[in-house]
Amino acid sequence: MSADDEQRLARVALTWLAEPGTRAVHRLVDRHGPAATLDLLLDGGSPDGWLHSTVAARTAAGDARAVAAEALERADRLGARLVTPDDEEWPAQVAVLANLHLPDVTRRVDVETAPPLCFWVRGSWPLGEALDRSVAVVGARAATGYGQHVATELGYGLAERDWTVVSGGAFGIDAAAHRGALNAGGLTVAVLACGLDRPYPMGNAALFDRVADTGLLVSEWPPGAEPLRPRFLIRNRVIAAGTRGTVLVEASARSGATQTARRAIYTNRVAMVVPGPVTSAMSVGAHDFLREFPKARLVTGLAHVLEEVGRIGADLAPLTRGPQRPADALDDDARSLLEALPRRGAMGVDRLAARAGVDVRTALRKLSLLEELSMVVRRDGGYALIPPSRPKRTTAATTSGST
Amino acid sequence: MSADDEQRLARVALTWLAEPGTRAVHRLVDRHGPAATLDLLLDGGSPDGWLHSTVAARTAAGDARAVAAEALERADRLGARLVTPDDEEWPAQVAVLANLHLPDVTRRVDVETAPPLCFWVRGSWPLGEALDRSVAVVGARAATGYGQHVATELGYGLAERDWTVVSGGAFGIDAAAHRGALNAGGLTVAVLACGLDRPYPMGNAALFDRVADTGLLVSEWPPGAEPLRPRFLIRNRVIAAGTRGTVLVEASARSGATQTARRAIYTNRVAMVVPGPVTSAMSVGAHDFLREFPKARLVTGLAHVLEEVGRIGADLAPLTRGPQRPADALDDDARSLLEALPRRGAMGVDRLAARAGVDVRTALRKLSLLEELSMVVRRDGGYALIPPSRPKRTTAATTSGST
Numbered sequence: 001m002s003a004d005d006e007q008r009l010a011r012v013a014l015t016w017l018a019e020p021g022t023r024a025v026h027r028l029v030d031r032h033g034p035a036a037t038l039d040l041l042l043d044g045g046s047p048d049g050w051l052h053s054t055v056a057a058r059t060a061a062g063d064a065r066a067v068a069a070e071a072l073e074r075a076d077r078l079g080a081r082l083v084t085p086d087d088e089e090w091p092a093q094v095a096v097l098a099n100l101h102l103p104d105v106t107r108r109v110d111v112e113t114a115p116p117l118c119f120w121v122r123g124s125w126p127l128g129e130a131l132d133r134s135v136a137v138v139g140a141r142a143a144t145g146y147g148q149h150v151a152t153e154l155g156y157g158l159a160e161r162d163w164t165v166v167s168g169g170a171f172g173i174d175a176a177a178h179r180g181a182l183n184a185g186g187l188t189v190a191v192l193a194c195g196l197d198r199p200y201p202m203g204n205a206a207l208f209d210r211v212a213d214t215g216l217l218v219s220e221w222p223p224g225a226e227p228l229r230p231r232f233l234i235r236n237r238v239i240a241a242g243t244r245g246t247v248l249v250e251a252s253a254r255s256g257a258t259q260t261a262r263r264a265i266y267t268n269r270v271a272m273v274v275p276g277p278v279t280s281a282m283s284v285g286a287h288d289f290l291r292e293f294p295k296a297r298l299v300t301g302l303a304h305v306l307e308e309v310g311r312i313g314a315d316l317a318p319l320t321r322g323p324q325r326p327a328d329a330l331d332d333d334a335r336s337l338l339e340a341l342p343r344r345g346a347m348g349v350d351r352l353a354a355r356a357g358v359d360v361r362t363a364l365r366k367l368s369l370l371e372e373l374s375m376v377v378r379r380d381g382g383y384a385l386i387p388p389s390r391p392k393r394t395t396a397a398t399t400s401g402s403t
Numbered sequence: 404m405s406a407d408d409e410q411r412l413a414r415v416a417l418t419w420l421a422e423p424g425t426r427a428v429h430r431l432v433d434r435h436g437p438a439a440t441l442d443l444l445l446d447g448g449s450p451d452g453w454l455h456s457t458v459a460a461r462t463a464a465g466d467a468r469a470v471a472a473e474a475l476e477r478a479d480r481l482g483a484r485l486v487t488p489d490d491e492e493w494p495a496q497v498a499v500l501a502n503l504h505l506p507d508v509t510r511r512v513d514v515e516t517a518p519p520l521c522f523w524v525r526g527s528w529p530l531g532e533a534l535d536r537s538v539a540v541v542g543a544r545a546a547t548g549y550g551q552h553v554a555t556e557l558g559y560g561l562a563e564r565d566w567t568v569v570s571g572g573a574f575g576i577d578a579a580a581h582r583g584a585l586n587a588g589g590l591t592v593a594v595l596a597c598g599l600d601r602p603y604p605m606g607n608a609a610l611f612d613r614v615a616d617t618g619l620l621v622s623e624w625p626p627g628a629e630p631l632r633p634r635f636l637i638r639n640r641v642i643a644a645g646t647r648g649t650v651l652v653e654a655s656a657r658s659g660a661t662q663t664a665r666r667a668i669y670t671n672r673v674a675m676v677v678p679g680p681v682t683s684a685m686s687v688g689a690h691d692f693l694r695e696f697p698k699a700r701l702v703t704g705l706a707h708v709l710e711e712v713g714r715i716g717a718d719l720a721p722l723t724r725g726p727q728r729p730a731d732a733l734d735d736d737a738r739s740l741l742e743a744l745p746r747r748g749a750m751g752v753d754r755l756a757a758r759a760g761v762d763v764r765t766a767l768r769k770l771s772l773l774e775e776l777s778m779v780v781r782r783d784g785g786y787a788l789i790p791p792s793r794p795k796r797t798t799a800a801t802t803s804g805s806t
Contacts (some may be wrong), residue, residue, distance in 0.1 A: 146680055275678030276689060277549055278703035287678060287703045294697065300681035300690050 139173025159186020519565020
């Protein structure tokens with residue numbers, strides 16, 4: 001097995017040992033890399049008591065490396081591939097999750113929101129490219145006809161204007177958004193909370209097949225993984241962080257979909273909310289969200305959504321992509337740091353500051369900004385460049401699979 | 404005729420010479436009093452070219468004093484009374500209109516938003532007391548069943564909790580709000596844009612009779628005045644400034660009701676908006692308003708409205724009135740100034756500052772604050788105290804008419 005394959009296998013094994021998002025695991029991987037982290041955890045060297053018991057419980061049930069190898073084989077048979085941060089198609093923007101800190105949290109799923117270690121992907125689009133220009137449309141499963149109508153229209157309109165429609169594949173709003181995008185002949189991505197061989201819910205099986213045919217089915221969990229309840233919430237951080245913004249269409253009080261919008265707020269994405277009749281229980285969560293978060297934007301249709309997501313990044317025009325880049329808006333120090341970064345690999349802050357000719361304090365501040373803009377990523381104890389996404393998509397056939 | 408009667412007659416005549424809200428007239432009255440202003444204008448001494456031609460046009464059509472005297476007689480036959488700032492029942496909070504400056508205005512009605520010179524009132528409640536604890540509920544004439552349902556519920560709930568429901572007596576949302584309050588056996592005030600002898604629209608005649616029986620019909624225009632189009636917008640500033648907050652229930656794009664909410668924002672009242680289906684043309688203006696004004700609050704029902712209006716002034720409890728007064732929250736300088744003010748009549752800033760022992764700059768700043776809190780009013784080139792409203796309402800029978 002090559003060193004690269006060993007690292008990839010280790011990511012899969014780690015995801016099996018502890019649920020995606022576990023901060024302690026992410027910190028170890030950040031410092032030592034996946035393979036060394038796996039060794040460390042399997043040797044009982046977890047720095048965290050809770051993680052220690054979780055790992056012990058899992059290893060009592062099976063051999064982590066063997067499970068991972070089997071998952072990779074199973075994915076192969078399924079026509080799915082593993083995507084890791086070392087792959088060109090990795091969606092770099094999910095790195096923002098390293099800095100996601102939700103306030104007033106009481107549940108583990110609200111604390112363990114670290115970036116994913118890997119994705120399983122079915123479909124021919126490169127994952128990063130599919131998510132580069134994407135909007136999430138999420139909402140209630142028990143949606144009303146009104147909500148489904150709005151979600152379908154939004155999915156259709158966004159797809160028609162070359163935006164990828166991301167959702168969670170659930171009944172109701174999610175399914176309506178995917179369908180809208182598919183009907184427009186556009187690109188849609190379903191981010192699941194279980195193995196790609198058993199997409200949940202079963203009732204959407206035909207929809208999932210259509211999504212995989214022309215878009216992507218994505219999951220952090222290996223083939224065979226069950227759609228356990230907490231996983232939906234773990235998954236939601238990826239929908240929020242992987243897109244430019246999240247549109248909440250309908251949500252009852254305390255709905256899971258409002259949690260996705262909440263994660264969008266705290267990862268500095270745009271959280272957009274479609275209002276509804278105050279007499280509808282399915283709009284209570286949406287209205288509560290608008291009242292609670294002044295940063296959330298009320299949107300009533302496609303034009304408003306385009307206006308909001310167009311503000312972020314290089315693209316302001318609704319139909320075509322301009323030549324402008326986020327770098328155009330940076331100040332001199334930030335631009336110097338960006339130019340000082342090596343084309344490949346990471347570099348420590350001290351050396352970077354020296355190369356750029358700025359002091360270390362300024363360097364740290366500007367690098368945080370660049371990280372927020374998804375232009376650099378913290379890695380291997382330093383910072384690395386995130387290559388700008390390709391300016392124009394070509395057809396699926398010529399850019400497909402890189403695993 | 405007594406000097407007092409002469410001043411009252413002059414106010415009526417002035418309202419006939421130039422539409423209510425005319426800033427130039429208000430400034431003159433502020434400086435010279437109504438009778439002297441009337442003399443000045445009738446002698447052709449208007450400082451403003453436009454006002455000069457308006458006065459000339461009106462005086463060519465009739466004798467201002469004779470018209471005013473006739474209006475007073477007509478009101479008497481109608482059972483209506485004239486209320487001026489010299490009357491105890493004057494709603495002092497409309498003084499805030501002196502400081503209302505709407506941004507980006509192009510139309511005269513958006514500029515001429517000075518406080519009223521007088522009100523015509525039909526009904527037994529003292530006007531100031533009726534408006535003291537009031538909320539405006541306004542919206543589209545072509546309201547949907549949804550909007551009318553929401554407005555009726557709000558009117559009912561507010562009235563049930565001893566809030567006066569103020570609206571404009573129009574078809575649709577206005578009528579629904581009045582009806583809700585009447586059904587709860589509560590107090591409702593219709594602020595009209597025409598003479599009280601010809602309440603508009605005619606189709607609401609039965610409603611107007613019910614309002615006058617248990618609440619109040621109010622207008623700035625004398626009996627006989629026609630409901631001309633611009634008058635509705637002139638009237639809206641009184642609905643906004645006379646209440647603690649305005650709830651916009653349904654509004655099409657560029658509806659007149661959104662102008663009331665806009666005036667509420669710029670007079671530092673709470674502007675509240677009820678959302679609706681994004682598929683409804685009757686909610687477009689409401690949603691636009693929420694998007695345009697971050698200070699506007701989305702409300703979905705009575706609880707939210709009570710929460711918003713309860714924040715202002717002394718009353719936070721929804722059912723009973725506490726003994727707290729706004730004065731409790733003032734700082735030492737403001738309280739000194741308040742105590743330095745004469746019980747009756749106005750006093751110049753210099754003398755006031757000396758009495759209170761603060762410098763003139765501070766005095767001016769604190770007096771502005773007190774003016775915003777409707778505790779003092781600028782009058783006769785100085786400041787005058789506004790007596791705090793009576794703490795508890797008694798029945799209509801024992802507190803009726805003071806004219």
